Amino acid sequence: xxxxxxxxxxxxxxxxxxxxxxxxxxxxxxxxxxxxxxxxxxxxxxxxxxxxxxxxxxxxxxxxxxxxxxxxxxxxxxxxxxxxxxxxxxxxxxxxxxxxxxxxxxxxxxxxxxxxxxxxxxxxxxxxxxxxxxxxxxxxxxxxxxxxxxxxxxxxxxxxxxxxxxxxxxxxxxxxxxxxxxxxxxxxxxxxxxxxxxxxxxxxxxxxxxxxxxxxxxxxxxxxxxxxxxxxxxxxxxxxxxxxxxxxxxxxxxxxxxxxxxxxxxxxxxxxxxxxxxxxxxxxxxxxxxxxxxxxxxxxxxxxxxxxxxxxxxxxxxxxxxxxxxxxxxxxxxxxxxxxxxxxxxxxxxxxxxxxxxxxxxxxxxxx
Amino acid sequence: xxxxxxxxxxxxxxxxxxxxxxxxxxxxxxxxxxxxxxxxxxxxxxxxxxxxxxxxxxxxxxxxxxxxxxxxxxxxxxxxxxxxxxxxxxxxxxxxxxxxxxxxxxxxxxxxxxxxxxxxxxxxxxxxxxxxxxxxxxxxxxxxxxxxxxxxxxxxxxxxxxxxxxxxxxxxxxxxxxxxxxxxxxxxxxxxxxxxxxxxxxxxxxxxxxxxxxxxxxxxxxxxxxxxxxxxxxxxxxxxxxxxxxxxxxxxxxxxxxxxxxxxxxxxxxxxxxxxxxxxxxxxxxxxxxxxxxxxxxxxxxxxxxxxxxxxxxxxxxxxxxxxxxxxxxxxxxxxxxxxxxxxxxxxxxxxxxxxxxxxxxxxxxxxxxxxxx
Numbered sequence: 001x002x003x004x005x006x007x008x009x010x011x012x013x014x015x016x017x018x019x020x021x022x023x024x025x026x027x028x029x030x031x032x033x034x035x036x037x038x039x040x041x042x043x044x045x046x047x048x049x050x051x052x053x054x055x056x057x058x059x060x061x062x063x064x065x066x067x068x069x070x071x072x073x074x075x076x077x078x079x080x081x082x083x084x085x086x087x088x089x090x091x092x093x094x095x096x097x098x099x100x101x102x103x104x105x106x107x108x109x110x111x112x113x114x115x116x117x118x119x120x121x122x123x124x125x126x127x128x129x130x131x132x133x134x135x136x137x138x139x140x141x142x143x144x145x146x147x148x149x150x151x152x153x154x155x156x157x158x159x160x161x162x163x164x165x166x167x168x169x170x171x172x173x174x175x176x177x178x179x180x181x182x183x184x185x186x187x188x189x190x191x192x193x194x195x196x197x198x199x200x201x202x203x204x205x206x207x208x209x210x211x212x213x214x215x216x217x218x219x220x221x222x223x224x225x226x227x228x229x230x231x232x233x234x235x236x237x238x239x240x241x242x243x244x245x246x247x248x249x250x251x252x253x254x255x256x257x258x259x260x261x262x263x264x265x266x267x268x269x270x271x272x273x274x275x276x277x278x279x280x281x282x283x284x285x286x287x288x289x290x291x292x293x294x295x296x297x298x299x300x301x302x303x304x305x306x307x308x309x310x311x312x313x314x315x316x317x318x319x320x321x322x323x324x325x326x327x328x329x330x331x332x333x334x335x336x337x338x339x340x341x342x343x344x345x346x347x348x349x350x351x352x353x354x355x356x357x358x359x360x361x362x363x364x365x366x367x368x
Numbered sequence: 369x370x371x372x373x374x375x376x377x378x379x380x381x382x383x384x385x386x387x388x389x390x391x392x393x394x395x396x397x398x399x400x401x402x403x404x405x406x407x408x409x410x411x412x413x414x415x416x417x418x419x420x421x422x423x424x425x426x427x428x429x430x431x432x433x434x435x436x437x438x439x440x441x442x443x444x445x446x447x448x449x450x451x452x453x454x455x456x457x458x459x460x461x462x463x464x465x466x467x468x469x470x471x472x473x474x475x476x477x478x479x480x481x482x483x484x485x486x487x488x489x490x491x492x493x494x495x496x497x498x499x500x501x502x503x504x505x506x507x508x509x510x511x512x513x514x515x516x517x518x519x520x521x522x523x524x525x526x527x528x529x530x531x532x533x534x535x536x537x538x539x540x541x542x543x544x545x546x547x548x549x550x551x552x553x554x555x556x557x558x559x560x561x562x563x564x565x566x567x568x569x570x571x572x573x574x575x576x577x578x579x580x581x582x583x584x585x586x587x588x589x590x591x592x593x594x595x596x597x598x599x600x601x602x603x604x605x606x607x608x609x610x611x612x613x614x615x616x617x618x619x620x621x622x623x624x625x626x627x628x629x630x631x632x633x634x635x636x637x638x639x640x641x642x643x644x645x646x647x648x649x650x651x652x653x654x655x656x657x658x659x660x661x662x663x664x665x666x667x668x669x670x671x672x673x674x675x676x677x678x679x680x681x682x683x684x685x686x687x688x689x690x691x692x693x694x695x696x697x698x699x700x701x702x703x704x705x706x707x708x709x710x711x712x713x714x715x716x717x718x719x720x721x722x723x724x725x726x727x728x729x730x731x732x733x734x735x736x737x738x739x740x741x742x
Contacts, residue, residue: 020661024665032672035669038687040677040687043682047681112531113532122539123708139532143532156476157482189664281569293561298407308406312407330460340459
């Protein structure tokens with residue numbers, strides 16, 4: 001026991017002496033929370049739009065005025081010909097163009113019917129869809145005001161209730177995602193170099209001739225990072241509560257416990273990487289470069305997993321963060337209890353045990 | 369010039385000797401580029417709806433059939449009560465719950481109006497707003513059908529109203545396929561990750577192993593040293609980029625619409641900027657772990673702010689200005705413009721100025737920061 005404590009102390013020294021890494025470790029979640037909370041939003045606004053107004057009459061100008069005053073669009077200089085529209089798409093200043101035919105107002109007042117053409121930049125399909133919806137709404141709104149359509153004699157009025165997120169706080173969806181992402185990457189990367197670093201520096205020999213059992217060496221390696229990650233977790237929770245107003249509905253101890261299981265899973269994965277690689281470069285390339293994008297994609301907080309082909313859904317099932325994301329969302333945002341998440345908890349625990357065993361099996365006590 | 373030749377020789381040998389790193393440099397981006405675009409899909413489909421029908425009338429049945437056949441929704445569970453449906457939402461099996469109250473049909477026929485309760489899982493804002501939007505549209509449609517059925521008896525009452533027909537076309541991607549948006553962006557991100565990490569680790573590795581001393585005692589000039597580190601990885605980067613373009617064409621059938629020469633010109637300048645950034649980090653750091661984390665920290669910010677995940681236009685003002693300060697933003701924009709829209713050199717020339725500026729600044733800092741004495 002005393003030996004183990006001495007080892008743990010050694011590892012703590014390693015960690016605390018590297019001030020810059022420590023700073024990054026705590027800076028990362030802060031920056032992410034700020035960016036996700038205040039800079040990034042899936043909302044679409046201030047989109048460049050141009051107008052080709054061949055009509056120049058009252059009606060077309062009124063519609064243009066409405067587009068101009070809406071916060072969704074940023075009206076660029078009007079164009080004079082069809083060719084100019086293409087030009088503007090290509091220099092990237094607009095994502096959408098609206099074309100009024102000659103005699104737009106005349107057709108509207110004489111025949112009660114006129115046409116408008118919208119051209120969108122299909123290379124960004126999501127925005128294109130949303131823009132068409134916005135423009136359609138603006139135009140039909142205008143048309144309603146010009147001459148109200150007759151009331152329907154039957155009315156079904158949908159009452160929409162927003163569950164779990166009454167004030168439509170956009171931060172709600174990503175906070176669990178960010179937590180999962182940070183742990184998955186940071187914990188794995190940290191431990192992934194821990195053993196291989198000693199191999200590279202030549203200090204491994206000293207560890208191996210010590211009377212400590214291999215499993216204890218690995219545990220001693222992981223403990224400082226476990227402690228750091230827990231502190232990090234508390235920081236993130238505090239930030240999201242006070243900065244983003246995302247409050248925990250469920251039980252805090254439960255979230256805490258689940259997070260520790262998840263952190264241990266990630267640390268074990270890192271140890272495994274560290275044991276099977278020969279240089280820090282390779283270990284870090286695998287743990288950061290190899291895991292960053294898959295984690296972002298397969299955790300489920302940016303891209304819905306149920307839309308993916310079955311093979312990717314299968315991949316997401318082996319990525320620990322996807323389970324943790326489900327758990328955190330259920331407990332933190334929906335306020336559910338353990339009975340809803342026992343299955344995910346079991347899988348995560350299984351993964352942790354499995355990875356730790358494999359890591360231990362791969363820990364070579366002989367230098368090659 | 370001769371000195372530079374020697375450094376290059378050394379660096380190339382080092383790169384080619386470590387087969388694992390070499391394999392990682394090419395295989396990791398290629399595999400990810402093949403796989404990830406299929407997974408990265410923002411499209412919202414398969415909204416799961418649980419209907420609680422307390423009325424069980426012919427109207428409510430018709431409504432349910434209409435929702436089920438609209439194509440947007442997947443009906444889940446045969447729920448009888450509000451509580452069962454709520455359970456489904458809690459378990460993530462349903463996204464929307466629709467309650468048809470008792471007396472739905474009767475009230476509709478007698479009083480002409482009836483409320484319906486729709487409860488949406490609002491945690492995921494996009495999905496909930498699009499889902500409830502679809503459902504409201506289906507309800508309105510159902511409403512109109514009922515109305516027409518009645519109105520046909522006395523259609524003279526139908527007054528003529530104004531109608532503006534909207535036709536729309538999607539340029540550059542008529543079928544609104546996601547791959548066009550995603551693949552070029554992912555290519556840039558992968559190139560950025562590999563280039564940034566590899567160079568960030570490079571010089572600091574020599575420091576850690578101690579071989580940097582051997583270089584410090586030679587008459588190699590600072591700029592020669594940095595250039596000697598830059599050129600090999602620049603070539604690697606160009607090869608990775610080329611492999612990426614081939615994957616983009618072979619797997620996804622996307623061929624750049626614009627000039628390939630312009631595309632390479634931008635890639636060349638971008639790589640200089642990016643690798644300079646990596647080298648700068650490497651000269652500052654004391655250990656590989658540190659270099660990796662500093663690099664990771666900035667890469668993460670660059671990636672999130674690059675406009676790949678969310679549109680830059682929608683960001684608040686300060687964030688938009690900040691995103692222009694990262695080279696990744698400019699390169700993603702240019703690659704998308706050239707590959708997807710076929711923009712010419714003159715339409716994107718300002719981006720080249722930005723990228724060249726970054727290239728000069730970052731490499732300049734890297735050269736200044738490299739110290740031969742500790």
